[in-house]
Structure formats: structure tokens, C-alpha cells
Amino acid sequence: MELPRGSRRPSLSTISPSSNDMVLALGTEHPEEVITVTIPPSTGVNKADVYLLADTTGSMGSIVRALKSGANRIIGSPFTGVDIAFGVGNYRDLPETNPPFIHQTAPTTNKSEAINQIHEWRVAGGGDRAEGQLFALNALAEAPEGPAIGWRKDSKRIIVWFGDQPGHDPICTAMSGLDEDITEASVRARLVEEDITVIAISTNGRGLDADPSRLSADYASVCTIGGSEGQATRISSETGGTHVTGIRPDQIVDTIIELVEAAVQDVGEVKLVPSPAIAPFVEAISPVSFKDLPGDEEHVLHFTVKCRGALPCEAEDKIMVGAMDAIADGANIASQSVQITVPACNPLRLTRFVLVDAETNEDIRVLAENDVLDMSTLPSALNVRVEAGDAVQSVRFALTPAHADLQVEENLRPYSLFGDIGDDYNHGSFPNGNHTITAVPFSEFRAGGEEGAPLSVSIQVINGMNPI
Numbered sequence: 245m246e247l248p249r250g251s252r253r254p255s256l257s258t259i260s261p262s263s264n265d266m267v268l269a270l271g272t273e274h275p276e277e278v279i280t281v282t283i284p285p286s287t288g289v290n291k292a293d294v295y296l297l298a299d300t301t302g303s304m305g306s307i308v309r310a311l312k313s314g315a316n317r318i319i320g321s322p323f324t325g326v327d328i329a330f331g332v333g334n335y336r337d338l339p340e341t342n343p344p345f346i347h348q349t350a351p352t353t354n355k356s357e358a359i360n361q362i363h364e365w366r367v368a369g370g371g372d373r374a375e376g377q378l379f380a381l382n383a384l385a386e387a388p389e390g391p392a393i394g395w396r397k398d399s400k401r402i403i404v405w406f407g408d409q410p411g412h413d414p415i416c417t418a419m420s421g422l423d424e425d426i427t428e429a430s431v432r433a434r435l436v437e438e439d440i441t442v443i444a445i446s447t448n449g450r451g452l453d454a455d456p457s458r459l460s461a462d463y464a465s466v467c468t469i470g471g472s473e474g475q476a477t478r479i480s481s482e483t484g485g486t487h488v489t490g491i492r493p494d495q496i497v498d499t500i501i502e503l504v505e506a507a508v509q510d511v512g513e514v515k516l517v518p519s520p521a522i523a524p525f526v527e528a529i530s531p532v533s534f535k536d537l538p539g540d541e542e543h544v545l546h547f548t549v550k551c552r553g554a555l556p557c558e559a560e561d562k563i564m565v566g567a568m569d570a571i572a573d574g575a576n577i578a579s580q581s582v583q584i585t586v587p588a589c590n591p592l593r594l595t596r597f598v599l600v601d602a603e604t605n606e607d608i609r610v611l612a613e614n615d616v617l618d619m620s621t622l623p624s625a626l627n628v629r630v631e632a633g634d635a636v637q638s639v640r641f642a643l644t645p646a647h648a649d650l651q652v653e654e655n656l657r658p659y660s661l662f663g664d665i666g667d668d669y670n671h672g673s674f675p676n677g678n679h680t681i682t683a684v685p686f687s688e689f690r691a692g693g694e695e696g697a698p699l700s701v702s703i704q705v706i707n708g709m710n711p712i
Contacts, residue, residue, distance in 0.1 A: 257283045259570050259578035267585045268525055268553035271596030271610050276550050281514060281570045281578060283543040291575065292323075292508045293351035293399040295331035296362065296500075297380055299407030301370030306493040307406065307447050308365050314497030315362040319355045321501050326508050329353045329396060332361035335380040337412070338419050339462065340369045344376030345383050350394025370409075373459035374471075377411040377452075381442070381479070382426045385434035388574075400573040401440045402507050404500055405476075406491075408448035410456040412463055413471030419463060428475050435483050439574035441512050443503045444476035444487040447496065451489060452476035484512020484535060484573070509539030514572045516547045521566035522582050524554040552612075557589035591635030592696035594685050600660070602627040602669040611681075611701050617674065620708035625671035628661040628681060630699065636685040637693070644680045647672075655689045674705040 260280045268274060296318075300308060311318075319330055329351035337344050348361040381403070388397040395401050414425040424430070435442060446452045456471035463469060480487040485507065491499050515533035518526045528550040537543045555562065568580040597611040602625040611628065630639060639659040643650050649672040651663035658664060661681060662672030682700040687693035 257281060257570065257572070257577040259568075259580045261580065263581045263583075264568070265583045265585075266525075266551060267587060268551065269587050269595060270553045270556050272553045273613055274551040276548055279516060279547045279549055279568060279580060281516075281543075281545045281547070283511060283514070283537065283545070283572070283577065285540055285542045290325070291327040291396070291399045292402060293329050293331060293395050294402045294404060294504055294507075295333065295351065295384060295393075296358075297377075297384070297403055297405040298334040298365055299336075299375055299377065299409070300334040300365050300367050301336050301375060301409075302367050303370065303408055304447070305367045307408075307496055308367050310493040310496050312363050312365065315359045317497055318500055319358045319362075321504075323505065323508060327353070327399075328508070329399070330355075330358035331393070331395075332358055333380065333384075334365055335376050335407075336369055337371055337374070337376040337462070338379070338415065339466075340371045341376070343379065343420075345380035347383065347393060351396055351399070372461040372463075373409045374412045374456040374463075375407060375409050376415065377405065377407060378413060378426050378428060378431050379415050379420060381405070381431045382434060385431065385438050385440060387438060398575055400508065400575055401438070402443060402485075402504065403435075403440060404443045404445070404504065405452075406445035406447055406496070406500075408446065408451045409459065410452055410454045410471065410473070410475050412460050412467070413456055413475070414467060416463075416467035419466050425467075428471060428478070432479055432482050435479065439513065439571075440483060441507055441573060442480045442483045442485040443507060444480045444485065445491050445496070445499060445503070446476060446487065446489040447491050447493075449490055453487065453489065484510075506539070511537040511539065511543070512573045514543075514545055514570060514577075516549065517569045517571050518582075519566035519569065521564045522568070522584055523566075525551045525564075525584055526568075527552045551584075553586065555586050557586060557595075559588060561588050562586040589633060590696075591633040592685055592687055592694060593633045594636070594639070594683055594696070594699035595631045595633070597681060597683075597699070597701050598629045598631065600627045600629055600669050601625070602662070602671045605667055605669055611703060613701055615701070615703045617703055617705045618708065619674070619676075619705060624673060626662075626674065627664070627669040627672050629658045629669075630660075630683040632657075632659055632685055635687055636696065638686045638689050638691055640684045640686065640691045642682040642684075644682075645677070647674075649673075653691055659683070674703075676705050676707055679703050679705060 331351040455473040564584040570578040599608040685696035
């Protein structure tokens with residue numbers, strides 16, 4: 245049986261509940277929902293792209309020779325059950341090598357091609373001790389199916405980066421010719437955004453983690469000399485990878501095989517991602533993600549999702565169909581089907597309450613149920629407008645506890661809690677405490693004719709550090 249695209253193996257992960265059907269008028273809230281993602285032990289990824297990124301400067305001779313000798317073992321390792329592809333590239337440094345990164349082959353399942361590209365590595369040069377790996381990592385931080393690197397879609401993307409010296413930080417525009425400086429921080433951010441896992445292997449003591457600021461003589465007259473020790477540890481840690489140090493030539497092949505095996509087994513990050521059709525309705529997902537999940541354990545992950553109506557009504561019901569996808573290291577491991585119905589407009593319907601600055605007559609925000617109004621951060625003159633359908637000709641307001649400024653009945657738009665003259669809102673305010681605002685629509689003036697459904701919202705008013 246063919247596994248689903250982007251799934252994990254051999255036991256499929258699950259999501260519960262498996263479906264969700266919501267009715268969300270503009271501004272209305274759906275009760276918070278807990279979505280549970282269960283990842284069985286020993287699941288691993290179904291599809292992985294592994295990019296071998298080598299420092300090929302002069303000091304790396306013995307490591308490169310060992311990798312050429314062991315290329316068949318690395319590329320030929322079974323990684324049972326994984327559709328695995330290998331990409332190959334190498335880096336040196338500016339200004340001696342321009343560009344300092346040579347992309348040799350996109351991730352490919354053609355083992356001979358990947359092995360041949362490893363045999364193309366030649367060590368030379370390097371100049372000062374710091375190298376140009378940040379340039380290479382920046383280039384590799386590309387979206388799937390991008391034109392430069394060619395990562396496959398729906399694969400877990402892994403960079404295996406090995407070298408014996410840290411990277412120049414920054415690689416400035418005057419040196420690189422690019423539009424922006426490349427820094428460790430910018431590279432980390434791009435790799436994290438692209439869900440790319442970095443495995444770093446230092447082949448000379450601290451190697452990739454050494455302090456580049458003391459090893460950057462070639463950049464002294466062109467770029468600001470910066471950076472600090474710990475580059476590889478920070479990059480690997482933030483991307484869900486690992487950094488190992490002091491790896492000898494006789495260890496490098498086995499180390500790569502073991503670390504790749506662990507990377508396709510472990511889960512670096514799991515998050516919930518709404519599909520584009522339903523994304524506007526998703527107000528919050530908590531937590532944002534779960535990270536660093538060992539592959540030999542079962543993981544039961546609970547996400548709390550909050551949704552709110554985000555689209556205005558139309559003459560007929562509008563139905564949005566999408567999914568809430570559980571994404572693990574860039575691969576879709578389980579999906580909840582979601583249907584959201586935006587109900588047709590009811591001409592005798594109230595839709596939402598809006599807090600208004602009565603001094604400027606400008607909207608502040610839509611009031612949510614159990615909203616907290618901190619008067620130390622809000623204007624002293626406030627009002628609340630209720631938005632109404634076309635058939636509404638008057639609105640009756642109630643406010644608990646009672647309020648002296650309350651406009652009980654409004655017969656002209658805008659319909660506001662404390663009244664208005666045209667579009668000029670009357671000034672009002674709320675004392676500290678809990679309040680409930682209720683509005684009832686009517687089809688005729690002076691609360692006459694047909695009575696529509698009431699709309700209410702509860703708020704809490706505080707003043708800085710002085711709640712009720």
C-alpha cells in the first residue's frame with residue numbers, strides 16, 4: 245500500500261477530532277477546541293532530502309578523502325522505509341572563491357549521481373581561517389521546488405554540514421555582491437522559516453563553533469568583523485538538529501549515517517497549519533508548536549485552537565472547505581477536515597459590537613465576549629456601536645449594571661449605546677467591573693414591528709493595576 249503524501253512511517257499519525265463543522269457569522273466566536281495529534285513511536289519520516297554540505301578548503305583534506313572512500317556507504321545506506329534523496333554541495337570562502345558556495349546536485353534518488361558528485365570534491369585554498377558557510381546555508385534556505393536548490397516537495401529537509409572552522413559573520417554586501425548582508429541571525433531565521441533541519445559536524449575540536457571574530461583577517465578592510473563562538477550549536481539547535489564536535493576522519497562516515505538515521509526518526513517540530521481557505525478564521529493556536537520529540541516514544545500533542553467569524557455575510561450561505569494540517573518537519577502527517585459556514589445575511593440581525601473613541605469618532609476594535617477593557621490604555625470618552633442588517637429600523641439597548649448615560653432606544657444609524665448626533669458619538673465611560681451589553685433589533689421605529697434576536701457581549705473593565 246502506498247503511504248499518503250508527506251506521511252510518516254510505518255504507523256500513521258492521527259488527529260482528533262478528525263473533522264470540524266462550524267457556523268461563524270462575522271465577529272462571532274467558536275468555542276475553543278482542543279485538537280490532539282498522536283505520533284506513534286518509531287514512526288520516522290516517509291520522505292527525506294539530505295544535503296551533504298562540505299567545507300573543501302585546504303585543511304579538510306583527510307576528511308574529504310575519508311568521505312570519498314565512504315561515499316558508497318553513506319548514499320547506499322538503506323534507511324529502511326524512507327524515500328530518501330541526497331543533494332551535494334561544497335563551500336570555501338570569499339574573496340578567493342566567488343561565489344564561495346558550489347551547488348553540485350539537487351536532492352536526487354539517483355545514488356550514482358550523488359556518489360559521483362562527492363568524488364568531485366577537491367580541497368584547496370581558504371585564506372584566513374573563517375570560511376563562507378553562512379553564504380552556503382543562506383542559499384540552501386530555499387522553499388521546496390525552488391529553482392536554485394531543488395528541494396523536493398513534502399520532504400523533511402536535512403542539511404549535513406561539516407567543517408573545521410567557523411563562518412564569517414557578517415558576509416557583507418561589499419564582499420558578496422548580494423543586496424543584503426548575510427549574518428548568522430538572518431541565516432538561522434531563514435532556515436527556521438523553511439523548516440530545514442541542520443546537522444553540524446565539527447572535525448577539529450570546537451571547529452564550527454569557534455569564534456570567527458578572531459579568524460577573519462581577509463574581511464578586515466571590507467566588512468565589519470563580528471560574530472561570536474557557538475555558531476553551529478545555535479544554528480543546529482534552533483532548527484531541531486544537533487552539533488557534534490571533534491570527529492576524526494575514521495569516524496566521519498559512521499557519524500553521518502548515525503545522525504541522518506536519527507534525524508529521519510526524530511521529529512524536530514510539529515505545528516498545526518490551517519489551509520488558506522480557513523486561515524482567516526483562525527485567531528490563535530496554542531502552543532505554536534512542539535519541538536525536539538524523540539522518535540522512539542509515542543507523543544500525544546494537544547493544541548488549543550480559537551476561531552472567529554472573519555467574513556461578512558452575503559445573500560446566501562457561504563461555505564468554506566479546508567483543513568487543519570499537522571505538519572512535522574515540513575511534512576503533512578495528519579489532517580482535520582474543516583467546513584466553515586458563513587450564514588446568509590439576516591436583514592433583521594445584529595452582527596457585532598464595536599468600541600468607538602467618542603472624541604475622534606473612530607473605531608477602536610470589535611468587542612469580543614469576555615473582552616477586558618483597560619481604561620489606563622483607552623480614551624476617556626467611549627461609546628459602543630452595534631452593527632445591524634438592512635431591515636433594522638431601531639435598537640433597544642440594556643446595560644447591566646445600570647448606567648446613567650445609557651441611550652435605551654436608538655432610531656437612527658449608527659445605533660450606539662450612549663447615543664449620537666449623526667456620526668458624532670456622545671461621550672460615555674464604564675466604571676471598573678463586569679458589564680453586559682444587550683441590544684435587540686426591531687423592524688420599525690421606536691421598538692415597533694417585528695422583534696429580532698438579541699445580541700449580547702460581556703466585558704470586564706479595569707484601570708491598569710486596579711481591577712475590580
